[in-house]
Amino acid sequence: METKKFPIIVNSFHYDLLQKDDQASQDVQVAMRxxxxxxxxxxxxxxxxxxxxxxxxxxxxVENNGFRIxxxxxxxxxxxxxxxxxxDxxxxxxxxxxxPLVEYIETLTYQVTSVALNEGVSLNFQASGEPETKDDAK
Structure with a gap:
């Protein structure tokens, strides 16, 4: 399908530092109207x-990384x-x-954790399942 795409808008992005042992959770939804x-x-x-x-x-x-987005x-x-x-x-x-919107979340997370934690955390969301994470120490 051919599409015309307009800019991606970050309506909100929030980062919270947590305890390292907080349980992992993932709730990434896609809706279209x-x-x-x-x-x-x-x-x-x-x-x-x-x-x-x-x-x-x-x-x-994110499990074992001590933050929530x-x-x-x-x-x-x-x-x-x-x-x-x-x-349909x-x-x-x-x-x-x-x-591309999900990749924006991954990019924002890496950039924020690079500053907040002195190491970027890479998320790799899949269509289903838990995100894969990779730590890139700086």
């Missing part, structure tokens, strides 16, 4: 395909020549559209 463009420059372009907002709320406690990241995309519902898109398309 139909939206109407509110930018005057985009008025009338709905004829080219539906606009969707992809939202990724997250709340993750939470927040929400979103992006608007236009799926060209598609006029159906978000729920194939799961592999949803994953392809949402992956």
């Amino acid at each position: 139909t939206v109407q463009p509110n930018d005057d420059r985009l008025k009338g372009t709905e004829k080219d395909g539906n606009f969707f907002e992809i939202m990724v709320p997250f709340d993750v406690t 939470s927040g929400s990241i979103s992006r608007v995309v236009q799926v060209l020549n598609y006029f159906g519902e978000a729920s 898109l194939p799961p592999e398309e949803l994953e392809k559209l949402s992956r």
